[in-house]
Amino acid sequence: MYSFIEKRACELAPVLTRHRRNLHQIPETGWNEKETCSYIAAELRQLGYEVLLGGPVTGHETGIIASLSCGNGPVSVLRFDIDALPTEEDSTHAHLPAREHFCSRNPGAMHACGHDGHIAIGLGCARIFTELSSRLSGTIRLIFQPAEEGCKGAGAIVERGWLDDASLFLAGHIVGREYTGGGHADVIPGVNASLATTKFDAIFSGHSCHGAAPENGASVISAMASAVLALNGIPRHSEGATFLNIGRIQGGQGRNIVADRGLIELEVRGTTTALNQYMEDQAFRIIQESARMYGCESEIQVIGRAPSLDSTPALCGRILSLCRDHLPSIQAFGTSAAFRASEDASLMLERTKSHGGQGAFLLFPTDTTAPLHNSSYDFDESILPKAATVFTAAVYQFCGRKPQALSRHRSESV
Ligand SMILES: [Zn+2]
Ligand SMILES: [Zn+2]
Structure with a gap:
């Protein structure tokens, strides 16, 4: 099944790049992500997800929760942040989004923290989960969170109880190669500190x-x-x-x-x-x-x-082994790292752990053109299918059905 996940993510690479580039053109700052949410909701509904938007999710007009029910079993939550920054994007020829005509069309707003990529990863996971649903148990809950910048959005979602029943919580961030000392790796499977x-x-x-x-x-x-x-x-x-x-x-x-x-x-x-x-x-x-x-x-x-991010060490270790033993296309780096920024996913991680669940915040290193939050920031999109592979495989590792239970699904094609 892991090779199926890797193969599907790889096949979906052009779709993920298209999503990322479409979203890059409509950046919206915290609590204003209406066009972004319409885009995400339309994709998820097409895939057959039950989609909740706005009020019940955050108490504001934006934010999405999409659920996929796969029978009895644990609740697995994946969180993707969706907001942009109040930054004017570099429009010079040296900047790839300008050169390839997918620059921000919203003056004064820019996806300079890679959250357009995070959404694309989330949509890729959503697609693979629907194809895997007969092999999964429990509920898959995808959170598309507004207002991460300034650490506002996660608290609004946690307050409404959306993490209270989570047994597994995963989130992550695309980062530069400085996290691997310039070396090559596709994932650092767990942050154990952030600011x-x-x-x-x-x-x-x-x-x-x-x-x-x-x-x-x-x-x-x-x-x-x-x-x-x-x-x-x-x-x-x-x-x-x-x-x-x-x-x-x-x-x-x-x-x-x-x-x-x-x-x-x-x-x-x-x-x-x-x-x-x-x-x-x-x-x-x-x-x-x-x-x-x-x-x-x-x-x-x-x-x-x-608060500071503190991933569950045992879960980070399992994701590291998963990459090394079952995902040959993914190179994993160490077991943990410190994230040199702040992240409000920590509130979701804390809530999950507070009632006995486990969680991890992953880093996805790739080539970048400038530091995060810079007007010339861009990242190598080849990380998108790799991140989708890791998230999807980690959820499958957690709540995939045992092989015996698969016999009745054998005739289905995936
Ligand atoms: Zn940021
Ligand atoms: Zn960010």
């Missing part, structure tokens, strides 16, 4: 008055300036690396008015969930005290949060 993160807004309010009588007001500009300096002075932590970035500051009305409203958009990260919590606690305190120091008030709104 935990909290994204939040600090909203400052003060009192406005004439600039010639500032004693009558309370300036948010002073409070925010003080906060920015103090935030950058948070002490390092002896147990690992921590990060803080202030991405945007906005406030004030004009030069002769004491400013009464202001906003700081920022994020903290840590190599462990505990280190991120340290940064979050320090940052929240500094924001509150800086506001108070200048007679202002502050409110913190958490926009997104993700």
